[in-house]
Amino acid sequence: MEKLLSGKKILIMGVANKRSIAWGCAQSMLDNGAELIFTYQNERLKKSLLRLIPDEQRLIECDVASDSSIENAFNIIDQRFGKIDGIVHAIAYANKEELAGDIMNSSREGYALAQDISAFSLIAVAKYGVAILNNPASIVTLTYFGSERAIPNYNVMGVAKAALEANVRYLARDMAKYGVRVNAISAGAIKTLAVTGVKDHGDLLRLSEERTVDGKSVTTSEVGGAATFLVSDLATGVVGDTIYVDKGVHLI
């Protein structure tokens, strides 16, 4: 039987382990018939990814801090798989000391690093990715409500997420001529590796959980469902948007 993503090749960037939001996206897309390719940040994460996807051909190194690493990854994907239909960008990073206390104590370097890895990287991925994206295609990134509200300790990452959401709008405008839609999912707080970098993340997770409509955290599989929709042909009218998948936390 034809599935929602049958015949679509999707690149998943940002699986660190089975708790990763990117892994929730991958599972939902596999269930819906997609063929997947993955990038990993470094050799250490490759080992972790190999346990989930024991198919080395589909795993390609890509450190988004480096243009040449991104360009090289897309060249390899092109050679091995040809054109692709979508990219899930589920990548963010800030130094731990920037995710604690008052934002005025942020360092210039720490602020720039958070912007580089968490916001600029989407532009770089779009730039090198466009050559191997089909027309139509879809790019989805992951953001958080800390872009709009001053969430304790989230600091430079909140500012990077605000920039990321603006990047989505500008990229959506400029990539339309290539038939590429660009959108973001604003996911509710989920306990992943990335969240544990935020000081008092237990409070952040608890607060967020208490404010969901049913008192339970959103899951990576629920976020994956929305990502599946956004890369599918059901979402051709959704362009440059940020869709909340947080069980109502942003409303309450």
Ligand SMILES: NC(=O)c1ccc[n+]([C@@H]2O[C@H](COP(=O)([O-])OP(=O)(O)OC[C@H]3O[C@@H](n4cnc5c(N)ncnc54)[C@H](O)[C@@H]3O)[C@@H](O)[C@H]2O)c1
């Ligand atoms: N967990 C949450 O509560 C939550 C909520 C909303 C949005 N998000 C966002 O979801 C995305 C995925 O995070 P997650 O929570 O699944 O955590 P995660 O730690 O599982 O994933 C983060 C990924 O970013 C990758 N990464 C970091 N620096 C990189 C670099 N230089 N090059 C390539 N990859 C790099 C890591 O290798 C890792 O795979 C992030 O953008 C995060 O901000 C998370």
